[in-house]
Amino acid sequence: MSVRTPNDISDWPDEEPLLRVSGLGKRFGTRAACRGISFCLWPGELLGVVGESGSGKTTLLNCVSARLPADQGSIEYRQRDGRRVELSQLSEATRRRLARTEWGFVHQNPRDGLRLDLSAGANIGERLMAVGARHYGEIRGQAAEWLSKVEIEAGRLDDVPRTFSGGMQQRLQIARNLVSRPRLIFMDEPTGSLDVSVQARLLDLLRGLCDELGLAAIVVTHDLGVARLLAHRLLVLRGGVAVESGLTDQVLDDPQHPYTQLLVSSMLQ
């Protein structure tokens, strides 16, 4: 089977990968949700994970972001200080610290990732306060700055997200994650609940922010359009197995695996 792996590509940067996943497996009872998945993620790279519903995308994302313990394989993360750590070996304290400093997690439903009864400012400021910011003026200043970065008008700083539209809530969730300058962000169907015009704007914004901040991201999506716009590289999952991976354009324009071919041909042009 002609599955391209990241290692086939000769012009990878010399830099070491941010994340190295090898042989990842996760079972729920007798059902294998993920099997033998391996990939690398380099700084500044956006990796798209695509596949049909039930193919293990979200399980993969949850394992890689240490929200779920993996059963098999290793996930190696290179910290800001350059040290490489194996996620399963980390203490819970370190994992939680990583999750709120070096990582971000954007949920499909903004209600899962936001505190709906707190103001937008407090939502953005929460991570700053969690890592020790104790100056109200600075926290508020940064919150306002991030609000404008995600194109929400400054006047909404003290409004609660309940009063925001779906697109605004999703942008607020992104601001809330990016304010602590993470290096790696996990996104589970970030545009899943938005209508098409709002989707496009959000994708544009995301791509801009990732470029600007040199952010690496893993984006789970079932929407190949989103993947094409956003991701540098793709990983195609089916039945918990990675059937194909490679540069986005390569995978979408010249799919090798029969399943990928089917997936691509079913895409609306």
Add this chain to the structure above:
Amino acid sequence: MTGAESATAGPATGGYNFAYLDEHTKRMIRRAMLKAVAIPGYQVPFASREMPLPYGWGTGGIQVTASLIGKGDVLKVIDQGADDTTNAVSIRKFFRRTTGVAVTERTAEATIVQTRHRIPETPLRENQIIVYQVPIPEPLRWIEPRETETRKMHALSEYGGIYVRLYEDIAKFGRVTTSYDYPVLVNGRYLMRPSPVPKFDNPKMDMNPALQLFGAGREKRIYAVPPYTPVKSLDFTDHPFTVERWDRPCAICGAADSFLDEIVIDDRGGRMFVCSDTDYCRSNRAAKAAE
């Protein structure tokens, strides 16, 4: 019963064991208290007993006091700073009946002060113990509803969330409006709810020479601030912690440094501000009369 106290429990204690609780229960509670003193601000679970009064009336404080009290102790009980309110009177009577120990209204004479809502204005000294009745011991409760998660947050010192609450106050009202049960950090480690005392009393907890014990009966938790332990009220560097101030002194004793209650005195909008600490107010008046 083998306790020295119970051996002499006679008609004076109304047929109950000394201080109502049996000796095994007292021992269990003392163990929890020792642990609490060893880890300032940490909430120690204990097997809280049914008490002959409803939850919310001070069952936690009463169990702590009952496990501490000895024949030589002098007990003072206050509620909202006053010795003569229903709750204070009932609890004092309860201990009179079940222990026969001396009771007092004077802070300086007491060895144990059981309190609800206030710390006496008269500074506490070494060898005194103040027992707080705590309704909700968990400072993170309104931030995180899961007990398993709040315990983890304490274990890992993840206290960012509580600042979010202060942030919201300032964003909405321009200042922190939390005026009682104001969260504190004990010994630079554990976040603690100081029971519903006004934030006016928070500075009194800091480096206090007395032992401070907190009992929550319904929630089954005991925690403590040992003598001379730093207790810091949370704040932002640009919005420092402040306490309440009044623009007039106490209308009865003239004290300008005490916590004042607003009292409605007629139906034409008449109000007066008086010390909430009745013992402090009386001793001020006595001192003035003596002059």
